[in-house]
Structure formats: structure tokens, C-alpha cells
Amino acid sequence: MSSRAQLTDAMAELLWERGYAATSPRDVMSRAGVGQGSMYHHFTGKHQLAVEALTAVARDMTAAASPLDGDGSPLERMKRYLALPRPGTLGCRVGRMTQDPQAVTDPELRTVVATAFDTMLDRWEHAITDAVAAGELPADTDPGDLARTLAAVIQGGYVLARARGEQQPMDAAVRGALALLDAARTAARGEH
Numbered sequence: 197m198s199s200r201a202q203l204t205d206a207m208a209e210l211l212w213e214r215g216y217a218a219t220s221p222r223d224v225m226s227r228a229g230v231g232q233g234s235m236y237h238h239f240t241g242k243h244q245l246a247v248e249a250l251t252a253v254a255r256d257m258t259a260a261a262s263p264l265d266g267d268g269s270p271l272e273r274m275k276r277y278l279a280l281p282r283p284g285t286l287g288c289r290v291g292r293m294t295q296d297p298q299a300v301t302d303p304e305l306r307t308v309v310a311t312a313f314d315t316m317l318d319r320w321e322h323a324i325t326d327a328v329a330a331g332e333l334p335a336d337t338d339p340g341d342l343a344r345t346l347a348a349v350i351q352g353g354y355v356l357a358r359a360r361g362e363q364q365p366m367d368a369a370v371r372g373a374l375a376l377l378d379a380a381r382t383a384a385r386g387e388h
Contacts, residue, residue, distance in 0.1 A: 284357025284366025
């Protein structure tokens, strides 16, 4: 692995563990096992490295949502995505940045986070729109509202799991979201 990749991976891990404000360039170099020369050969500083690392993390997060665009009925795709394993006590790698005081005031970092969530919401909205068109969800379902509700359930599951230091709250949040979708499907069947 190149020193650039080592630095980017180390920064991504530290952003997840500590956040941006609590991570120093020295921490990143130590975790990556590289010297100061390598750090400043590839990056102008902590900020540029953080933007690159967070962009990679956001790209991975949106790629992991591929079940929303995959095969099967729209509702089954949404349920398959919800059922993906999520390490609740570790928190969301992107969502965690919304709790970092420096990240939310930095325009570039905030844009990376917002763009990642916008991409996820767009995927949810498309799947929900498809589910309404297929008669799997009630005709009066607002795809934007339901997309934000499901995203909030996932993010809230992370927060509750971290607060309790256990996985159970995340799993319960996902079960609740799945039950919500099943109830909506039952309501949609009643419309026809």
C-alpha cells in the first residue's frame, strides 16, 4: 500500500474513532506508520487529507446502498438494504462527522457529508417512488418524507446504540423500520 493510501486510510479510521477536531497530523502519521515527509509530500495538511479520506468514506457508504438499486421488487430492495449489518456502537462513518464541531463549520467537510446524505436520500426516494408505482406502498406516500424517515431511523439507531454501548438499539430501530414498511405494504394492498 502506498504511503498516500496509508495516510488516507489512517485518517478515515481516526475520523470515525475521534472525529476531525480530536485528530492531529501526528496521530495520522503514527497510525499510518509514515513520517512527516510522506504526509506533506502528498497533502498540504490535515484538512486536505481529511477531505480526501472523508470523500472515500462517503463513496464507500453510497456504494454500500446498491441493494436499493438492485434486483427484486422495490420494497424487497429497501428491506434488503435495511437488513444489512450495521455496527451500531461504532456509529455511522459519515454521520459521525455531523457531531464534530470543526467538521460542521468547515464548508468542504460539511459539503462531503451533505452530498453523501443527499445521494443516499435520492436512492431511497427512487426506490420508494418505484414501490408506490408497483402498488407496494400506498399511493399517497411522499417519497421524500419516507426517505428522510428511514434515513433518520438508521442514524438514530447508531446514536442510541452508541449511547447504550450495545448493538440492540440499532437492531431494534431496523426491526421497527421493517415493520413500518410491512404495515405500509398491507395498507397499499387494501387500496386495491
